[in-house]
Amino acid sequence: MDLLAQQLINGLFIGSVYGLFAVGYTLVFGVLDILNLAHAAVFTLGGLLALWLVETAGLSLWLAFPASVLACGVLGLILDRVAFAPLRQRADSNFSGLISSIAMAIIFESAALGLFGARTVRFPAHTVSVHIWRWGGISITSLQVEIVAVALLLMVGLTQFLNRARAGKAIRAVAENDRTARLLGIHVDGIIAFTFFISSALGGAAGILFGLYFDSLSPDMGRSIELKGLAVIILGGMGSIPGAIIGGLAFGLSEVLTVAITGTSNLRDAVAFTVLFAVLILRPSGIFGRRKMREA
Amino acid sequence: MEALGQFFAIYGSLVNFIGINALLALSLYLTLAAGQLSLGSAAFAAIGGYTAGILTMKCGFPFLLSVAIGSILSGLVGLVIGLPVLRLRGVFLAIATLSFGEVVRIIVLNLDITGGAQGLVGIPNLTKTWGIYLTLALAGYSIARLRRSRAGWCFESIREDETAAAAMGINTTYYKTLAFTLGALLAGLAGGLYAHLNYIITPREFGFSVAVDLLIYNIVGGVRCWYGPMLGAFLLTALPEILRGTGVAAGPVRMAANGLILLLVILFLPNGLVSVFTRPGRPQAGLPPAAVAEEV
Numbered sequence: 001m002d003l004l005a006q007q008l009i010n011g012l013f014i015g016s017v018y019g020l021f022a023v024g025y026t027l028v029f030g031v032l033d034i035l036n037l038a039h040a041a042v043f044t045l046g047g048l049l050a051l052w053l054v055e056t057a058g059l060s061l062w063l064a065f066p067a068s069v070l071a072c073g074v075l076g077l078i079l080d081r082v083a084f085a086p087l088r089q090r091a092d093s094n095f096s097g098l099i100s101s102i103a104m105a106i107i108f109e110s111a112a113l114g115l116f117g118a119r120t121v122r123f124p125a126h127t128v129s130v131h132i133w134r135w136g137g138i139s140i141t142s143l144q145v146e147i148v149a150v151a152l153l154l155m156v157g158l159t160q161f162l163n164r165a166r167a168g169k170a171i172r173a174v175a176e177n178d179r180t181a182r183l184l185g186i187h188v189d190g191i192i193a194f195t196f197f198i199s200s201a202l203g204g205a206a207g208i209l210f211g212l213y214f215d216s217l218s219p220d221m222g223r224s225i226e227l228k229g230l231a232v233i234i235l236g237g238m239g240s241i242p243g244a245i246i247g248g249l250a251f252g253l254s255e256v257l258t259v260a261i262t263g264t265s266n267l268r269d270a271v272a273f274t275v276l277f278a279v280l281i282l283r284p285s286g287i288f289g290r291r292k293m294r295e296a
Numbered sequence: 297m298e299a300l301g302q303f304f305a306i307y308g309s310l311v312n313f314i315g316i317n318a319l320l321a322l323s324l325y326l327t328l329a330a331g332q333l334s335l336g337s338a339a340f341a342a343i344g345g346y347t348a349g350i351l352t353m354k355c356g357f358p359f360l361l362s363v364a365i366g367s368i369l370s371g372l373v374g375l376v377i378g379l380p381v382l383r384l385r386g387v388f389l390a391i392a393t394l395s396f397g398e399v400v401r402i403i404v405l406n407l408d409i410t411g412g413a414q415g416l417v418g419i420p421n422l423t424k425t426w427g428i429y430l431t432l433a434l435a436g437y438s439i440a441r442l443r444r445s446r447a448g449w450c451f452e453s454i455r456e457d458e459t460a461a462a463a464m465g466i467n468t469t470y471y472k473t474l475a476f477t478l479g480a481l482l483a484g485l486a487g488g489l490y491a492h493l494n495y496i497i498t499p500r501e502f503g504f505s506v507a508v509d510l511l512i513y514n515i516v517g518g519v520r521c522w523y524g525p526m527l528g529a530f531l532l533t534a535l536p537e538i539l540r541g542t543g544v545a546a547g548p549v550r551m552a553a554n555g556l557i558l559l560l561v562i563l564f565l566p567n568g569l570v571s572v573f574t575r576p577g578r579p580q581a582g583l584p585p586a587a588v589a590e591e592v
Contacts, residue, residue, distance in 0.1 A: 035387045086563055094386060095333065099515050100562045102508060106555030114548030227398060227504060230391050238387075270402040273395040280392040281380045 002137030007256040013144045015252020016151040017209050021225055022232035022244040023155055024202035030239030031175040031195045034097035038079055039203050040222030040229065041108035046072040046204025047211035047221065048116045054127055061127050065208055072204025076196035079104055084196075085189070105222075112219040120218040123211065147209045154205060155245050158198070162241065171195055175239070227269075231276040237286030247286075307537070308425065312493055314533045315428035319486035321513040321525035322435050323479045328519045329443075330475035331455030332382065335507040336393035337483045339400035342502035344370040344484025345491035346410050349419040352492065354409075359422040363488035367481055374480025375473065382472045385458075397507055405499045415498030416491070423492040431489065432526070435482060439522045451475055512554070516561050518568020527569060532557070 021043060028036045046068050053064035083100040087093045131142040162168040173181040174191045182188045210225065211217040232251050236243025251272060258271045279286065304311070324337045348366030351357040357365070381392045404410045411417060442448045450471040453461040462468045491497050509532075517528025532554065539550050565571055 029387075033387075035390075083559065090566070092566075096562050096566060098333075098387065098390070099511070100559055102512070103555045103559035103562060106558065107552055110548040110551035110555060113551065118547070223504070227394070231395070234388075234391055266406045267402070270399055270406075273398045273402070276395045277392060277399065280384060280388060280395070284384055284388055 004260060006138050007260045008253060009138065009140065011253040011256035012249060013148055013252070014213065014255070015249035016148045017206055017213060017248075018225070018228055018232055018251050019245040019248025020151040020154060020202060020209065021206035022229045022236070022248050023158060023241055024199035024206070025229050026233040026236070026239055026241065026244040027158075027171075027195060027199045027202075029233065030241075031171060031192060032084070032097070033094050034084065035094075035101070035230075036079070036084075036199070037098060037101040037226065038083070038104040038108055039101075039199070040226035041105040041112070042072050042075050042079070042200045042203045043207035043210070043225060044112050044217075044219060044222040045075065045108055045207070047207035047217045048112055048121075048219070049204075050208040051121060051123055051211065051217055052116065055124060061123075065205070068208060069201045069205045072207075073197040073201035075108070075204075076198075076200025077193055079200065080193045080196040085192075109219060109222070116219065118219060120216050122215050122217065128212065143212060147213055150205070151209060154202060155241075158202065159241055167191070167194065224269075228272070231272055234276055234286055235279055240286065243286055304425075310534065310537055312423070312425055312428060314530050315425070315432050316486055316490045316493070317510075317513065317533045318526040318529040319428070319432055319435060319489070320483060320510050321517070321529040322432075322439060322522070323482035323486060324510045325514055325519060325522065325525040326439065326475050326479035326482065328514055329448075329455065330451040330472055331458065332472055332476060333386065333390045333511075334393040334476065334479065335390050335504070335511065336377070336397045337479065337510050338502045338504075338506040339393075339397035340370045340374060340480040340483035341487030341490065341506075342400055342404055342499070343373055343487065345487030345497050345502070346404060346416060347484075348488030349416045349491035349497060350409060352422070353416070353419055359420075359492060363485065363492070366488040366491075367485040370484025370487065371477050371481035374477045378473045378476035378480075379469075382469065382476060394504065394507065397502075397504065401499050401503055404502070410499075413499065415496050417496045419491050419495060419497070421492060421495060423489045428489055428493075431485065435485075436522055436526065443522065447471060447474060512558055514568075516558060516569060518565075518570035520567045521570055521574075524568050524570040531569070 021039075025036065025039050028034060028039070049071055050061070050064045050068035053059045053067055054061055057064075059067070079101075083104045084097055087096045087100060090096055128143055128146070133140050133142075162172055170181070170186045170191050171194070173184065173186055174188055174195075178188050181191075206225075207222075210221070228251060232247040233244050234247075235250065236245070236247030254272060254275065255268050258268050259265050320337060320341055323340070324334065327334045327337075344363075344366035346366075347369050348362040351362035351365060352359060377393075377396055381389060381396070384392050405413055443452075450461070450466050453464065453466060454468050454471055458468055487502075490501075513528035513532055514525045515528070516532060517526065518524030535553065535557075536550055539553060561568060
């Protein structure tokens with residue numbers, strides 16, 4: 001029983017990182033209807049850059065974290081300017097946008113490879129001090145709590161921002177209909193660039209938390225979370241922020257439960273993708289999706 | 297003649313790979329020609345490859361029969377998967393086929409008969425270079441013929457506007473499934489040839505990144521005519537060798553070159569490299585969607 005409870009808690013911890021990653025993914029999709037496949041590469045660069053700042057530049061993690069997150073936001077701006085803005089007027093912009101995001105993903109990943117090397121690295125041992133709390137057979141580390149706290153804080157902050165702030169409302173207006181938004185005097189291109197900034201910053205933050213949680217970073221660490229992130233946003237409904245958060249948690253739980261039930265980790269991803277496949281066939285709008293299926 | 301022999305001694309395997317990649321790119325082209333973005337071609341190649349390999353090795357079937365059965369099985373799976381999945385559009389279809397591909401990869405990774413992560417080892421080398429290129433020529437010819445047939449025009453009208461095609465009385469489900477199944481058949485065939493080329497196949501050779509590579513071949517070459525994907529496969533498979541010849545260091549730079557080429561093509565040559573060779577005055581088989589685009 002304790003083992004199961006421990007697994008469930010672990011699932012929630014890793015699920016919160018998945019959620020944070022997916023929120024950035026789904027934000028761009030909600031606004032532009034474009035799947036940004038470079039998101040995972042930004043995630044990787046975020047983690048590796050934070051590590052470099054801690055290890056080589058000697059910053060504390062509390063400084064390196066925001067610095068790296070900001071840098072990732074700037075990557076998002078570059079992404080928008082280079083890969084998406086030039087295609088925006090094109091009729092097949094969701095298709096060509098997908099392709100150019102793949103191109104940027106390859107370029108970013110090769111940059112990660114060139115700048116930080118191909119080896120698997122980790123944060124130095126005393127980057128964060130770790131306490132371990134135990135209740136019965138369950139143990140939780142302070143690092144896990146901090147990761148969840150940061151992830152939740154960012155996700156709740158984003159939700160509040162989108163609901164309350166003027167810029168957040170403008171993002172939602174552009175997501176609803178960019179023409180109307182433009183008529184209402186919203187600077188649409190600026191808002192889209194800003195959306196990319198937020199999305200990529202959140203992706204970078206997820207990368208740092210992921211690296212801390214698993215205690216390993218590598219240039220290809222984005223590959224697996226890329227597919228998981230897709231699963232999460234489909235599960236939660238494309239473009240839905242709460243859907244991405246809850247989808248992330250559910251995905252984290254499903255992973256650990258599969259391992260707990262089958263006793264091996266081999267089938268972990270198979271179950272997740274079978275569920276994803278089933279959701280797409282049975283309810284393509286996802287659990288929280290309110291939109292109808294879009295025309296291609 | 298001697299020079300030719302020397303060339304083959306050095307580049308023989310590269311020439312074979314180009315042929316196989318061109319076949320796989322054509323299999324994806326079949327689905328793209330009907331406007332359906334699939335990321336499952338690599339999985340169909342895996343089905344064909346593993347089936348053919350197992351039949352030759354463990355059941356002692358003759359080479360041609362094994363490859364044919366693998367191809368047909370892959371086509372059947374394509375039919376069964378295609379029917380429910382092709383109701384989805386655009387990005388959703390891409391994600392559904394992608395999750396199908398992941399499930400296939402994980403199944404192959406966990407079965408005993410496929411050799412798990414080590415791969416299927418000891419497949420006799422029966423595929424010859426002329427065999428690959430004969431298949432490629434036949435496939436290219438059939439596809440060029442198909443384009444001018446009733447089915448070809450139906451594919452094209454579905455790609456341009458599915459709703460309008462349906463309104464014209466075209467059975468869109470039938471033709472989309474046909475394109476998908478033919479694509480799976482060809483991918484299975486290429487997989488079978490590939491399996492008998494290298495002594496060994498592993499699940500890694502049929503993953504997500506391979507599916508993305510096939511998409512890249514199509515985009516870089518151009519999906520407006522049948523030789524575009526072949527051109528893309530040829531250029532991008534040969535590119536690492538060409539770069540090696542010009543003394544570019546391994547790893548990140550070559551990877552970045554791939555990404556950069558893809559980015560430049562999608563930004564400046566949306567119809568791929570073949571559009572450089574076709575005279576602008578002559579209307580191509582597939583008129584670009586620009587004419588349709590204006591109304592959006």
